[in-house]
Every structure is written in C-alpha cells, then in structure tokens.
Amino acid sequence: MAQTIVGHPFQTLKVRLQTQPSPPRYRNGWDCFKITVKEEGWRGLYKGITPPLLGIGLVNAVLFYAYETSKRSLLFMINKRPDGDPEVWEAALCGSFAGIANSVVSCPVELIMVRLQTQYVTSPDKQLYAGPIDCARQLVQQFGVRGLYKGFAATVIREIPNYMLFFGMYENLKMVVARTTKQRRSELSPPALFLCGGFAGVSAQLAQLPFDRVKNYIQIQSDTNPTYKGVIHCFERVLQKEGHLGFYKGVGPVLLRAFPANAACFLGFEMSVKILNAF
Structure with missing residues (x-):
C-alpha cells in the first residue's frame, strides 16, 4: 500500500506524458507536474489511485504465487530441489509465466486507473467517470465483463518481457553479489536484496516502456471510434509519427x-x- 501511495504520482505523470494529444500539452515530466498541480491541485497526481490501492495486494499475490509455483515445478521437472536457487534462464522463463497470470488481474486494474488518470486531459470539458466504480460500471454496462479487459493482449505482450527480465535480472544480480561476498543467495542481507530488487526493477521498466505506451494508448482510446486496430497497428503509428x-x-x-x-x-x-519457511 505504501508502495502505491508513494509511487502513484509518478505513474500519473508517466501515463499523461505517454498519452497526451498532438501537439503535446506537456514538454517533460516537470512541466506535466506543474500543470497538473496548478489546474487540479495535488489531488490531480492521485487520480486513479483507488484501483491499484485496492488491487496491489492481489496483483502481487498472483504474480509471486505464479512465479514460485512455476519455479518449483520447473526445478522438480529438471531434477533439482524445488526450493533451490534457479539459474537465470529458469527464473526468466518462470517470470514469463508469472507475467501471463498477472495480466488477468492487472489488465482491469490498469484500465480503470489510466482512464481516470487521463480523462481530464482527453476530455477537459466533460468528466466521463465519477470514480473507479462508475468507470467499471459503464464498461460492464456497455460491453459486459470483457469491457474490463480492453487492452488485454497488449498487457500480456508487455508483461511477458517485463517479468522475464524482472526475475531473471534479480536472480542474476543475487548470483553476482553472492559470488562476490562468498555467500549463498539465500544468505544475502536485506540491503543487498533491496539493491538487487531496485536495479532489476529499473532494467525491467526500461525494457517494457514501449509496450506500456502501446497498452495505454489502446486502453484509453474511444470505445465507439477507436484510433488503433490492434497492438501492431498502434506500434506502427507511434513509430511513424514519433x-x-x-x-x-x-x-x-x-x-x-x-x-x-x-x-x-x-x-x-x-x-x-x-x-513462512520458518514455520
């Protein structure tokens, strides 16, 4: 929860920079920050926070459960201890499975979030949604439950490389630190784990950013008159224009x-x- 509260303003700025119309409204992140606070107050930075705030526990639970389950299954199949340390490629492969599973939860959460974050920018004279519940209600009313999964394919395409690198890089960094300090990976200190997780996260975020922008474009586009036919078409349009x-x-x-x-x-x-392992 603290992770979401601290990080959400940066998420809002990112989404607004990614999805702003042409000609651009914001020059950079600082300009976006100033305009958002000036026009909407500090609350503007926290638009769309309710879905991730309520869903972050479920999202992380699904992600790490899927990763641990696939990791233990893979290690068992290749005759290794299920609770042992995975190789980098093993962690990356299990990360891709975790990314697919995570998409089932993260897609509707992010769909509602980005629509609330961008509605002031895309429709300054008209508030489309009164809040997250109203947004979900309108989508289900118009399209059924599948309305909550707009951009699902784009989400899966983003999550697979994202979590391949996320978990693969994390295990690689742990391996390097363990060799340097002559420890087992399971013996690494909290500060070492903190640094490994941070650098793995930065690497994964940089790698998934192009896919993330396409996903956001697809999720916020008009439901009745869409600009993009699909993921590939959106990629082509962004590449052609920018x-x-x-x-x-x-x-x-x-x-x-x-x-x-x-x-x-x-x-x-x-x-x-x-x-948990101590019990």
Whole structure:
C-alpha cells in the first residue's frame, strides 16, 4: 500500500506524458507536474489511485504465487530441489509465466486507473467517470465483463518481457553479489536484496516502456471510434509519427519510481518467504 501511495504520482505523470494529444500539452515530466498541480491541485497526481490501492495486494499475490509455483515445478521437472536457487534462464522463463497470470488481474486494474488518470486531459470539458466504480460500471454496462479487459493482449505482450527480465535480472544480480561476498543467495542481507530488487526493477521498466505506451494508448482510446486496430497497428503509428524515441515518453517519472518501488517489493517478498519457511 505504501508502495502505491508513494509511487502513484509518478505513474500519473508517466501515463499523461505517454498519452497526451498532438501537439503535446506537456514538454517533460516537470512541466506535466506543474500543470497538473496548478489546474487540479495535488489531488490531480492521485487520480486513479483507488484501483491499484485496492488491487496491489492481489496483483502481487498472483504474480509471486505464479512465479514460485512455476519455479518449483520447473526445478522438480529438471531434477533439482524445488526450493533451490534457479539459474537465470529458469527464473526468466518462470517470470514469463508469472507475467501471463498477472495480466488477468492487472489488465482491469490498469484500465480503470489510466482512464481516470487521463480523462481530464482527453476530455477537459466533460468528466466521463465519477470514480473507479462508475468507470467499471459503464464498461460492464456497455460491453459486459470483457469491457474490463480492453487492452488485454497488449498487457500480456508487455508483461511477458517485463517479468522475464524482472526475475531473471534479480536472480542474476543475487548470483553476482553472492559470488562476490562468498555467500549463498539465500544468505544475502536485506540491503543487498533491496539493491538487487531496485536495479532489476529499473532494467525491467526500461525494457517494457514501449509496450506500456502501446497498452495505454489502446486502453484509453474511444470505445465507439477507436484510433488503433490492434497492438501492431498502434506500434506502427507511434513509430511513424514519433520515431523510436516516441516509445520512451515518460521515462523520467518511470525511473524515479522504479528503483524504490521494486526494491521494496522484492525485499518484502523475500522477508515473507523466510518468515513462512520458518514455520
């Protein structure tokens, strides 16, 4: 919960920079911050926080459960101890499975979040949604439950490389630190785990940013008159209009949020596993 409260303003700035209309309304992250606070107050930075605030526990639970389950199954199948340390490729493969499972929960949470975050920008004269419940209600009313899964394919395409790198890099960094300090990976100190998680998170966030921008475009586009036919069409349009750098809009807020949020997330996970294994 603390991770969401601290990181959400950066998430709002990132989404607004990624999805702003042409010509752009914001020059950079600082400009977006100033305009948002000036026009909407500090509360503007926290638009759309309710879905991730309520869903972060479930999202992380599904993610790490799927990762641990697939890791133990894979290690068992290749005749290794299920509770042993995975190789980098094993962690990356299990991370991809975890990413697919996580998409089932993260897609509706993020859909509602980005629509609330951007409605002031996309429709300044008209408030489309009174809040997260109203947003979910309208989507289900118009399209059924599948309305909550708009952009699901784009979410899966983002989550697979994201969590392949997230878990693969994390285990790789733990391996390097363990060799340097002549320890087992399971013996690493909390500060070491914190740093490994932070750097793994930054790497994963940078890698998934192009896919994230496409996902956000697809999720906020008009339901009745969509601009993009699908993921590939959206990629082509962004590349054609803005070049390769267009996929990295919002990178500043992403980097500011990525290290502390992911470091805390991994440290919390490792500490929880150690506590549970003690019983």
